[in-house]
Amino acid sequence: MKKIEAIIRRTKFEDVRDALLEADIEWFSYYEVRGIGKTREGRIYRGVVYDTSSIERILLSVVVREKNVEKTVQAIMKAAQTGEIGDGRIFIIPIDDAVRIRTGERGDIALYNAEQEK
Numbered sequence: 001m002k003k004i005e006a007i008i009r010r011t012k013f014e015d016v017r018d019a020l021l022e023a024d025i026e027w028f029s030y031y032e033v034r035g036i037g038k039t040r041e042g043r044i045y046r047g048v049v050y051d052t053s054s055i056e057r058i059l060l061s062v063v064v065r066e067k068n069v070e071k072t073v074q075a076i077m078k079a080a081q082t083g084e085i086g087d088g089r090i091f092i093i094p095i096d097d098a099v100r101i102r103t104g105e106r107g108d109i110a111l112y113n114a115e116q117e118k
C-alpha cells in the first residue's frame with residue numbers, strides 16, 4: 001500500500017477530484033493548506049501591495065493498493081498540470097498496514113470492500 005499526497009492549485013481541485021473518480025479512486029481526504037513558494041514578489045492590486053509568498057493550495061491524501069499507484073498519480077498529474085510554476089508536488093509514501101476500525105480487517109482489504117476488486 002502507498003499513501004499519495006498531492007499539493008495542487010485550489011483552482012484545479014474539481015478537475016483532480018473528477019479525474020480521481022474516473023480512475024475509480026473513490027475515497028480520499030483533502031485539506032486547505034498554505035505554504036511558502038519560491039516566488040518572493042509582491043503583487044499590486046488597486047494600489048495595494050499584496051505579499052504572494054504565502055500560497056493557498058489543496059493537499060490531497062489517498063491510500064491505495066500498489067496496483068493503483070500509477071493510475072492515481074497519472075490522474076492527478078493530468079488534471080492538475082497547467083505547465084506554469086506552482087502546479088504542485090506529488091509524494092508517494094509507503095504504508096505498512098491499515099486497519100478497518102469497524103471489522104478489524106487488516107491490510108489491503110481494509111481499504112475497500114471485499115467485493116470491490118479494483
